[in-house]
Amino acid sequence: xxxxxxxxDEDGPLFAAAKKVYPQRVxxxxxxxxxxxxxxxxxVYYFLPFVRWDRGPALPDQAVLVDFERxxxxxxxxxxxxxEVYYLTGLLILAAIVLFLMNAIAGRIWCGYLCPQTVxxxxxxxxxRLIEGDRRDRIRLDSQGWSASKIxxxxxxxxxxxxxxxxxxxxxxxxxxxxxxxxxxxxxxxAPFSAYLWIGILTATTYVFAGHMREQVCLYMCPWPRxxxxxxxxxxxxxxxxxxxxxxxxxxxxxxxxxxxxxxAGDCVECKQCIAVCPTGxxxxxxxxxxxxxxxxxxxxxxxxxxxxxxxxxxxxxxxLKAVEARACGTxxxxxxxxxxxxxxxxxxxxxxxxxxxxxxxxxAFLGMSVVHERTPLFTTLKDGSIRNAYTLRIAxxxxxxxxxxxxxxxxxxxxxxxxxxxxxxxxxxxxxxxPDSTLDVRLFVTMPxxxxxxxxxxxxxxxxxxxxxxxxxVKDNFFAP
Amino acid sequence: MTNPNPTAHEPDxxxxxxxxxxxxxxxxxxxxxxxxxxxxxxxxxxxILWSIGYWLVYPAWPLISxxxxxxxxxxxxxxxxxxxxxxxxxxxxxxxxxxxxxxEEIKSSPxxxxxxxxxxKASFAxxxxxxxxQGGTGAPSYPNLTxxxxxxxxxxxxxxxxxxxxxxWTQNADTRxxxxxxFGRQGMLKKDEIEQVVDFVRSLAKLDTxxxxxxxxxxxxxxxxCAACHGEAGKGNREVGAPDLTDAIWLYGSSREAMIESVxxxxxxxxxxxxxxxxxxxxxxxxVYVHSLGGGQ
Ligand code: SF4
Ligand code: SF4
Numbered sequence: 001x002x003x004x005x006x007x008x009d010e011d012g013p014l015f016a017a018a019k020k021v022y023p024q025r026v027x028x029x030x031x032x033x034x035x036x037x038x039x040x041x042x043x044v045y046y047f048l049p050f051v052r053w054d055r056g057p058a059l060p061d062q063a064v065l066v067d068f069e070r071x072x073x074x075x076x077x078x079x080x081x082x083x084e085v086y087y088l089t090g091l092l093i094l095a096a097i098v099l100f101l102m103n104a105i106a107g108r109i110w111c112g113y114l115c116p117q118t119v120x121x122x123x124x125x126x127x128x129r130l131i132e133g134d135r136r137d138r139i140r141l142d143s144q145g146w147s148a149s150k151i152x153x154x155x156x157x158x159x160x161x162x163x164x165x166x167x168x169x170x171x172x173x174x175x176x177x178x179x180x181x182x183x184x185x186x187x188x189x190x191a192p193f194s195a196y197l198w199i200g201i202l203t204a205t206t207y208v209f210a211g212h213m214r215e216q217v218c219l220y221m222c223p224w225p226r227x228x229x230x231x232x233x234x235x236x237x238x239x240x241x242x243x244x245x246x247x248x249x250x251x252x253x254x255x256x257x258x259x260x261x262x263x264x265a266g267d268c269v270e271c272k273q274c275i276a277v278c279p280t281g282x283x284x285x286x287x288x289x290x291x292x293x294x295x296x297x298x299x300x301x302x303x304x305x306x307x308x309x310x311x312x313x314x315x316x317x318x319x320x321l322k323a324v325e326a327r328a329c330g331t332x333x334x335x336x337x338x339x340x341x342x343x344x345x346x347x348x349x350x351x352x353x354x355x356x357x358x359x360x361x362x363x364x365a366f367l368g369m370s371v372v373h374e375r376t377p378l379f380t381t382l383k384d385g386s387i388r389n390a391y392t393l394r395i396a397x398x399x400x401x402x403x404x405x406x407x408x409x410x411x412x413x414x415x416x417x418x419x420x421x422x423x424x425x426x427x428x429x430x431x432x433x434x435x436p437d438s439t440l441d442v443r444l445f446v447t448m449p450x451x452x453x454x455x456x457x458x459x460x461x462x463x464x465x466x467x468x469x470x471x472x473x474x475v476k477d478n479f480f481a482p
Numbered sequence: 483m484t485n486p487n488p489t490a491h492e493p494d495x496x497x498x499x500x501x502x503x504x505x506x507x508x509x510x511x512x513x514x515x516x517x518x519x520x521x522x523x524x525x526x527x528x529x530i531l532w533s534i535g536y537w538l539v540y541p542a543w544p545l546i547s548x549x550x551x552x553x554x555x556x557x558x559x560x561x562x563x564x565x566x567x568x569x570x571x572x573x574x575x576x577x578x579x580x581x582x583x584x585x586e587e588i589k590s591s592p593x594x595x596x597x598x599x600x601x602x603k604a605s606f607a608x609x610x611x612x613x614x615x616q617g618g619t620g621a622p623s624y625p626n627l628t629x630x631x632x633x634x635x636x637x638x639x640x641x642x643x644x645x646x647x648x649x650x651w652t653q654n655a656d657t658r659x660x661x662x663x664x665f666g667r668q669g670m671l672k673k674d675e676i677e678q679v680v681d682f683v684r685s686l687a688k689l690d691t692x693x694x695x696x697x698x699x700x701x702x703x704x705x706x707x708c709a710a711c712h713g714e715a716g717k718g719n720r721e722v723g724a725p726d727l728t729d730a731i732w733l734y735g736s737s738r739e740a741m742i743e744s745v746x747x748x749x750x751x752x753x754x755x756x757x758x759x760x761x762x763x764x765x766x767x768x769x770v771y772v773h774s775l776g777g778g779q
Pocket of ligand 2: 295
């Protein structure tokens with residue numbers, strides 16, 4: 001037998017070039033909602049860094065600011081320190097569960113209306129349509145050979161895209177520094193290199209993702225559609241082609257012939273408008289699918305067609321699988337079940353996590369203290385035989401004013417204490433002044449006479465009392481003796 | 483049957499995968515030919531080119547007595563020297579305030595004392611811990627610097643003087659001097675006198691004494707031999723480094739044996755004079771640091 005036989009690859013090539021999608025302009029209810037949300041989201045993103053919020057003279061007055069240099073995060077009235085980054089965990093849990101809830105109620109609302117990928121891609125489509133024209137013009141332009149006018153149009157488009165992308169990157173860095181100052185520094189080339197670098201990176205990602213990769217991000221890169229597929233159920237509203245409105249699909253003329261012959265015909269006239277407007281280039285009539293970001297634009301397109309033909313609109317619309325199936329069997333569709341175990345569970349988790357975070361925030365301590373016991377030496381014997389221990393206290397003042405804090409002890413009678421560099425008050429309480437919005441390390445010496453100083457160790461409590469706001473903090477630590 | 487030993491010129495393919503083979507066969511097992519992917523190969527070539535550039539700009543080849551230095555003239559030692567110089571410069575800026583300020587001023591200014599404490603701590607770790615231990619805790623015959631008992635004085639000025647001039651450091655003219663004689667070895671006191679005086683001193687410090695000890699005789703010996711330096715009440719004298727004998731701190735141990743040994747052989751601990759090794763600013767910083775350890779007066 002010959003050994004030279006090449007076994008052909010039965011599965012065909014592993015790679016197929018992406019087909020370019022040319023979404024068509026569309027008008028209607030969902031398009032209007034999308035424009036409004038687009039304007040709102042981009043408005044927030046581009047202008048939020050310029051919103052001011054007064055926090056007193058010692059602190060920055062930018063409403064939303066991630067201050068890496070001083071290690072603070074500001075969000076309007078909230079100020080977080082690095083050790084409180086666990087709020088981020090809470091936010092991430094909330095974000096996930098809110099997405100789940102949205103999905104259980106009305107499908108991929110996030111994907112269709114709110115996701116940055118969708119919003120920026122939508123904006124880039126708008127620019128493209130404005131410059132190169134609608135679907136047909138763009139298809140024709142791309143199939144033409146290169147000419148001066150084609151180069152002109154393409155260059156203009158990419159220039160505008162790059163400008164938008166650049167502005168997007170520019171707005172990003174403003175969240176990390178005082179926005180007006182940074183704008184001035186950027187314009188005069190005084191800004192730090194990292195600012196330019198990040199603008200460059202975000203310009204590139206915006207331009208590539210929204211201008212070139214578009215639906216491919218959703219189809220190939222994003223994990224959410226996969227998760228989504230596992231989360232949806234037959235009670236969730238989804239953009240649906242209502243096959244209960246009859247099959248087969250036929251043009252108006254064919255349908256009339258079929259009906260005349262006493263055969264069934266559906267409402268869909270096979271105009272393929274829903275495919276033409278779809279930003280991911282899919283056919284919703286094949287059913288709910290991974291490629292559908294549920295933007296609702298095919299609803300607008302189809303409603304337009306149905307309206308012109310005088311047929312009832314809503315051949316494509318938000319509907320549940322259960323309702324469509326029921327109608328197809330001729331039974332009355334069940335009522336929409338917004339309240340069901342799944343949504344209740346999600347809502348309960350949201351309420352619990354949100355409530356816990358609010359509680360944390362409301363009861364957040366503005367005075368904090370931690371203590372480290374001196375190890376070398378663990379204790380010192382003094383001339384009169386009494387024992388002294390040394391501690392380092394780190395006192396955190398999370399308010400924007402300077403605060404005097406008195407240090408006291410819960411320890412056996414006769415114990416004395418001294419804070420290095422502190423003033424003493426009349427009642428022997430050492431007082432340290434903590435600068436606004438910072439921590440201060442101070443050294444505390446605690447001396448216990450014999451016989452109170454029992455070895456090897458006993459518990460004492462160190463207390464910090466804020467004299468201006470009446471807040472307290474306390475820590476327990478060991479007092480060592482021979 | 484497949485050809486068990488095809489020649490290299492005859493392309494051979496594996497029947498299962500359709501992949502070509504290298505033509506090698508061992509015990510009837512043939513080796514699939516899996517060439518490197520093109521991108522891998524190109525990456526490999528690029529790294530070779532890159533390495534040539536690397537040889538040219540950085541030190542690379544050993545010569546008989548030296549090595550090629552490269553276009554950049556780079557050397558990691560030079561880089562280190564440069565960084566150390568930059569560090570010294572930065573430290574000098576910070577330490578500028580320490581130069582002119584007095585010890586009291588340094589101690590009471592939060593900014594100056596922060597710099598002094600940091601610098602003092604570093605210098606202490608380099609120069610002092612060998613004897614005085616981490617954190618100045620001391621050891622038998624090496625004083626603990628965190629307590630409130632000072633042989634030569636615990637004020638800022640005293641500490642500075644001690645660090646600068648040392649103790650019994652004969653190369654330094656201003657060094658601290660004082661002598662605890664070897665009363666027994668030099669025949670000034672007899673064995674029973676030593677025991678008597680030790681018991682008397684122990685009574686001053688409220689330590690237990692030997693049964694039936696003759697404290698009165700001990701006091702006579704003490705007054706005649708010890709009071710000159712340690713004072714009549716045994717409170718010591720910092721001028722000559724004679725320690726307080728009434729407190730709870732015993733540099734050479736508080737056992738009866740240790741005390742007898744002290745009287746018999748004498749004691750004369752030595753500390754180097756750091757003025758010849760450390761600059762005045764570092765000594766100031768060390769002074770403030772030692773003073774801050776807890777015992778400063
Ligand atoms: S699939 Fe992913 S990227 Fe696409 S719209 Fe949804 S969330 Fe955004
Ligand atoms: S099928 Fe309709 S809803 Fe889905 S992505 Fe396309 S246009 Fe949007």
